[in-house]
């Protein structure tokens with residue numbers, strides 16, 4: 626996506642297909658191994674030049690957020706501005722608009738993806754020659770999931786979230802995301818974690834997966850954060866069950882620290898059918914069908 630007035634960037638939902646947690650580190654974070662993909666269910670960030678850096682909110686989940694300095698979009702903009710200033714590059718004030726379509730604190734990286742989209746958008750708008758490593762470091766300073774969100778493509782993630790390897794063997798699939806509209810704090814889930822499977826990635830095969838083989842492979846993995854999240858918010862059991870028992874669902878599991886769960890489906894028709902039946906049964910839940918996000922807006926390396 627190019628810079629300029631009215632430039633826009635999508636901030637797609639991040640889905641942890643598995644999430645294995647290891648030891649707590651000296652910095653207070655946990656080592657982890659996670660296979661991450663993105664869905665074409667997204668927030669959007671728009672910018673226009675203005676007199677001072679500011680943020681406006683729109684969209685169905687805007688009321689869950691504040692526009693204060695703690696907002697990750699503003700933090701991302703300030704962090705990049707300060708990198709630019711310290712490296713002698715010019716920036717200019719912008720008004721950013723965040724269209725908040727994804728539920729807040731929901732395990733699909735909404736805030737992290739918003740921050741990453743802001744960094745990518747402003748790099749293009751300000752024409753900054755920032756190297757990928759520097760951008761990843763700025764991202765990591767904002768949150769453990771921001772580096773992977775800067776890529777917004779299938780990735781094996783490890784360390785505290787900063788070691789990233791691209792994954793190219795996944796099949797195309799559709800998915801359904803369901804959130805019961807209860808917010809879950811990532812820090813609280815990590816704090817009540819008792820059993821950890823260890824931060825070991827499962828080796829991916831060298832050849833392309835078929836969808837059913839992939840679902841079978843995924844079944845050998847786990848999200849270690851599901852158990853503590855379910856004890857904090859037992860409704861997550863119900864969400865997972867609604868997905869598992871829907872027609873065509875190949876595998877269902879919680880993403881990140883919850884409460885959003887995903888189901889994988891072999892066709893888009895089966896995913897949209899499952900989404901409408903779950904919506905009918907649970908009209909107060911947030912339910913969306915989508916496909917894997919195809920990242921066509923990847924910034925060129927500096």
Ligand code: C5P
Nearest residue numbers: 653654655657768769770785811812815
């Ligand atoms: O970096 P982020 O703000 O997303 O992390 C929120 C909280 O989740 C951290 O403060 C930490 O308690 C926990 N966390 C962790 N290990 C990770 C990622 C997050 O313990 N790898």
